[in-house]
Structure formats: C-alpha cells, structure tokens
Amino acid sequence: MKRPKLKKASKRLSCAKRYKIQKKVREHNRKLRKEAKKKGVSKRVKKDIGVPNSAPFKEEILREAEQRRLQIEEEKEKRRQAKKEQRAEKRKKEKEAASKEAEPTAKKARKDDSGTQSEKKPAPDRSSKHFLCAELNKVIDASDVVIEVLDARDPLGCRCPQLEEAVLQRGGTKKLLLVLNKIDLVPKENVERWIQCLQQEFPVVAFKASTQLRDGVVKAKKRRIVASNEVLDRSRGAACFGNCCLAELLIGYADKTQNEGSLRVGVVGFPNVGKSSIINSIKGSLACNVGIKRGTTKMMQEVHIAKNVKLIDGPGVVASPSNPPASMALRSLQVEEGGESVLEAVRNLLKQCDKTQIMLQYNVPDFRNSLEFLTLFAKKRGFLQKGGVPNTEQAATTFLADWTGAKLSYHCKAPENHSLPAYLSDAVVTEMKNGWNLNKIKTGNKETLKAVRFPNQASSIGFTSKGPTSGLLSVSDIPEGKPGAAATEEEAEQNDESSETEQTTEDSNTTEKAEKLQKKTIKKKKGNVRFQSVPIDISLSTAITDDTYDFNTDFQ
Structure with a gap:
C-alpha cells in the first residue's frame, strides 16, 4: 500500500493574529522608549559638529581639546593602575596571613626569639669569576682525592700549576690523579708517549667518555638493539672505555683508606675537558648536565657511584688573563x-x-x-x-x-726531556703514588688502548702547545692589566708587518721575473734582426740650440 504524502505545516497566519502580534511589539517598544526617556538615556547619539572653519583660533581650540582628551586618558590609566596595586597588596596580605596560620608553633617561636626577619640577600651571579672560584675551592676542600681531567689533544695546556700546588698545600692525605680524556681524537703513539711522560709525576688513567648518554631507559633499549647486531663498532660516541678501570681503582682505594664514611672524589679541570661526561660514564646514566657550550656546570654537585665512593662535580678552572x-x-x-x-x-x-x-x-x-x-x-x-x-x-x-668539543682530531708532541715542576719533588711524587694499585692502572690502560680506534697520524692536525695554563683560585689573583690582550695586539702588528714584507718580496720577485723574460726575448736568434735602443743625450746645450736642419752634416 502506498503511503500518503505528508504535508509540511503552513506558516500562514490569520490577519487577526498577525495584527495582534504587531500591536504587542509596538507597545513593547513604546515602553522601552519611555523608560529610557525617564533615565535620560537617548538612543540617538548627538553628532559632534566640531569646530567650524570660520571660527577664530580654530587650531588652538583643537589642540586644547586633544590635550584635554589625553589628560583624561592618563587619569583613567592611573586610576586603573592604582586599583591593580591595591588588589595585589590585598592578595599578598591574605597569603601572608594564611602562611602564618599554617606555620608550626616551633617556627613561630624561633622567629619571635630572633626578632624581625632580616631582608633576603640577592642571589649571587653564578657566571661571575668570584662565584666560580669559590665553588672550585669548595670542591678541593671537600674531596679526599682530586682528579684533574686533561684533554689528550693538549695535556700540557690543560694542566694548571696553581691548582696542583693548591691541592698539595692543603695537607692531609689528599691525592692527585690525572685522567687523560678524549683519547679517541689523538693518534695512538702520541697517547702512549703522553702517558709515559705524565706517569713520572702522578698516576695517569686513559679514558674515553661516552657522549650519547640520556637516561637509564634509553641506555637499556640501545643495549638490547646493539646485542642483536653481529657487527659492532666499539669506537662510536655511545661506547665508553676506561670507566671500569677508574671505578675499580677508586673503590679499591676507598676500601683501603676509608673505614667509615665514603671516599669523596673531586673532578676538576678547565672548561670543556669532559669532567661531567666522565662522571656520567662512570655512573652509567645522565647524572650531570653536559653540553657543547663551555661552562655548563656552575655549582658543586655530588654523585654516588658506589656505597663508599662519591664523585663531586664542579665548575671549570678560571683561566688567568696573562695566558697566551x-x-x-x-x-x-x-x-x-x-x-x-x-x-x-x-x-x-x-x-x-x-x-x-x-x-x-x-x-x-x-x-x-x-x-x-x-x-x-x-x-x-x-x-x-x-x-x-x-x-x-x-x-x-x-x-x-x-x-x-669532542670532534676535531689534533695533537701536541710530548716533551722528550722531562723535568719536574718547581712545586714537585721526588718525595711528593712517591707519596702521591702510594696507596694506588699501579699494576691495575697499567693493565687497564693497555686494555683501553687496545679497544679504542685511534685516528691516523696523517689525518690529525699538528698543534703547537703553549705550555701549562695558569688559573685563578681567588679573584684577588686577577692582574689589573691584561697582558694577553697586549700580546694579541703586538702579534697582530707583527703579522701585519710580516704580511707587508711578504707582499714586498712577492712584488720584487714578480718584477725580477718580468725582467728575465724581457732579456730572454731580446736575446739574438738565428735569422732574426736584433734592434737595440740608442741612448738619447738630453742636455741643456741640445735644448738651447736651434732646431734648423743642417744639410752639411749628412750631405758632404
């Protein structure tokens, strides 16, 4: 059976209903106008006719009106700001009252005994030299063993005599240990020579820190992936060498010396030699912040690597302006x-x-x-x-x-004739080596050197070291002048002079070559006519004589 079509409802109204609606709307609008008239609010805004052109002093009137308008706006803004400040003060008072109510009674009593609270001191500037020197001194004072990290590319330049002397002068049983970091950027023969050279003063541990540590979870995932691979390149940035040797060395020394408490090991050195990277590599996770930018570490930080060993990270040594x-x-x-x-x-x-x-x-x-x-x-x-x-x-x-950073390969030659510095003696050297398992260090260095893939001698840039870099342990050691800057200016002047002399020598060489070429072309050849220039006598006598031609000279 076919369904009947459904019709939509019509919108047509009867005239009576439509007129009634219109009447109700008119009454409503009339009522609104009447209320507005009583309140004095007119719907229509009167148009500002402005100042007519015929009015005298029109420009002055307009200027005064603009000034009045700006003044009214400024007053409104001032009132608004005053209200904001009042609200902020009210909120602050409410917070203080709530915190006082929530404070324990013991703390309130302490405050009452001490009287009014002293004003808060401003936070120190962490990038200032005074703050960095103070933090470095804290690390040296708090540590039983001081590890000086050296960049294998320039170990002599990374040594700070002032720092080593300060550690030796502190007295007690403080030990100084050298760690040769970034050995994967130096040829193998060069690393071996530096280890032999530095071992004559302090114990040396070869190290290659990991530069791709993130956290424990990421490391575990990477380890599973690497284990499944058949071919493994152990010299990548994620690999770390020397960490087991250094950790076992410190734990063994702690077992010998520390009966109670833990051994505190301070890691010091110049900026960007890899202090925080070494701590992260020994810990096996990202315990300290690291970065390509120098001076990332600003404050002293403790990291537990074992039950009886703590590593202390600190800021880099501040270099003295008197350095080259x-x-x-x-x-x-x-x-x-x-x-x-x-x-x-x-x-x-x-x-x-x-x-x-x-x-x-x-x-x-x-x-x-x-x-x-x-x-x-x-x-x-x-x-x-x-x-x-x-x-x-x-x-x-x-x-x-x-x-x-840890990217470019360059190396410095180790000195052939080694001599101890002025602050070291044979007795101090033997004392620094006492207590360490030297055989363990030797075998660990051999294993590290076998595992790391070193660059070729030809692919590494030869660099001339300027010797040990002097550092600052207190701000009072900073000299007034800046010899380093003066040295740069003198060297710049010397370079400019040398460049000028080179240019003059090049110019003289080019002129000599041009003269030789001319002489070669002038040389007599077979079948060719040679023309020679005749010198012309230009003198006062010839200049004064008459220009008339004398036929008797040529035709006689």
Missing part, C-alpha cells in the same frame, strides 16, 4: 662572556697550526689570512646571509666548537 692568546681561546670563557670575539679566537688558533693540514682537514683552497679562511669555510658549509654573503661569524663559531 691561543691558550685563552681554548681554555677560557672569554668568547662566551663577550670579552673576546670569535674571529679573534679563530685567528689565534690558526697561527698554531700548519696551513696545509687545515686545508686538507676542512677541504678549502689556499688562504692568506684567517678572514679569507672563514670566508672559504662559510661557502663550503653553506653559511650564507642575504644576497649570498658568507657568514664568517657563524663559520668562526663552528670552527671554535670543533676545537673545543
């Missing part, structure tokens, strides 16, 4: 603090290297100065600004990060 410019570029925080430009630091580093090795390492053509090198390097890496202009600032920052 190359040492300041690598060891100090002048660039980060804005005391030195990145371009100046790059220029100082390029002076200590062989140009051909730099060209091969960065794959750039020959260059005359540091600015030209940075221009070529920026073009090679694609560091370009608007209009295709090379960004030398970014190129310099990248170059400096390569040298201070």
